[in-house]
Amino acid sequence: MLELAIGIILGCCALGAGMAMIAGIGPGIGEGNAVARACEAIGRQPEAKGSITSTLFVGCAIAETTGLYALVIAILLIFVAPDMLVNILTSTLG
Amino acid sequence: MKKVDKTVIKETKFVAMWVIIFSALMQAVFLIINKWDYTVLLGNLLSGFCGVLSFFVLGLTIIKAISSGDTAYAKKMMRASQALRTFLMLAACLAGALAPCFNIWATVIPVMFPRLSLLIRSFTVKQMGPFDTSAAETAHATEITEAEPTDDKKEVDRVE
Numbered sequence: 001m002l003e004l005a006i007g008i009i010l011g012c013c014a015l016g017a018g019m020a021m022i023a024g025i026g027p028g029i030g031e032g033n034a035v036a037r038a039c040e041a042i043g044r045q046p047e048a049k050g051s052i053t054s055t056l057f058v059g060c061a062i063a064e065t066t067g068l069y070a071l072v073i074a075i076l077l078i079f080v081a082p083d084m085l086v087n088i089l090t091s092t093l094g
Numbered sequence: 095m096k097k098v099d100k101t102v103i104k105e106t107k108f109v110a111m112w113v114i115i116f117s118a119l120m121q122a123v124f125l126i127i128n129k130w131d132y133t134v135l136l137g138n139l140l141s142g143f144c145g146v147l148s149f150f151v152l153g154l155t156i157i158k159a160i161s162s163g164d165t166a167y168a169k170k171m172m173r174a175s176q177a178l179r180t181f182l183m184l185a186a187c188l189a190g191a192l193a194p195c196f197n198i199w200a201t202v203i204p205v206m207f208p209r210l211s212l213l214i215r216s217f218t219v220k221q222m223g224p225f226d227t228s229a230a231e232t233a234h235a236t237e238i239t240e241a242e243p244t245d246d247k248k249e250v251d252r253v254e
Binding site for chain 1: 168177198202
């Protein structure tokens with residue numbers, strides 16, 4: 001029974017990590033769109049290139065945060081959570 | 095060697111400075127809770143360096159994508175760059191998790207530091223003034239002034 005519970009915990013952690021990494025898709029698409037629009041904006045208004053670049057720079061970095069959070073959560077779910085949860089389980093069951 | 099854009103250097107310097115400050119704070123917290131050893135320092139160095147490097151590469155990619163002027167190419171370049179940077183951070187986190195010389199918490203937490211520094215930048219934006227939109231606003235205002243008169247204005251002119 002304990003082995004089954006540990007197996008379920010490990011499986012759920014792996015599933016959770018995989019699902020968390022779905023969030024890694026979004027920032028790439030978003031950054032691509034933002035830079036494409038910035039190219040168009042600079043084409044229309046070349047004198048605003050400096051401010052557009054600066055804003056885009058910070059915006060892209062912030063957009064990427066989502067992907068990094070997902071990465072961190074996935075890493076923690078794979079390497080930290082299983083040990084912690086199994087310890088809690090074994091200590092609870094005695 | 096090609097010269098790096100000054101905006102990229104400026105932003106990267108700002109982020110690197112705050113990453114160092116946050117790293118020092120994190121080391122202090124580890125010291126206070128009595129969990130500090132050399133693995134904490136090494137993990138912090140690894141992921142702090144990778145975070146700043148990732149930010150620098152992001153800046154270089156943006157400058158290159160913008161100067162290309164082609165929207166489709168810029169989109170592809172940003173997606174490829176984002177995937178590569180995520181792999182870089184993944185490699186750093188995996189090294190921190192698997193190698194015994196790195197503390198996993200000290201490796202994972204500094205991944206957030208560049209983003210925290212950007213959050214601080216958004217608060218200090220008025221003091222530092224990186225988003226100087228005055229040129230763009232002036233140009234936009236000039237464009238509006240020089241544009242064709244609206245229907246209402248035409249109507250007023252006709253009545254007069």
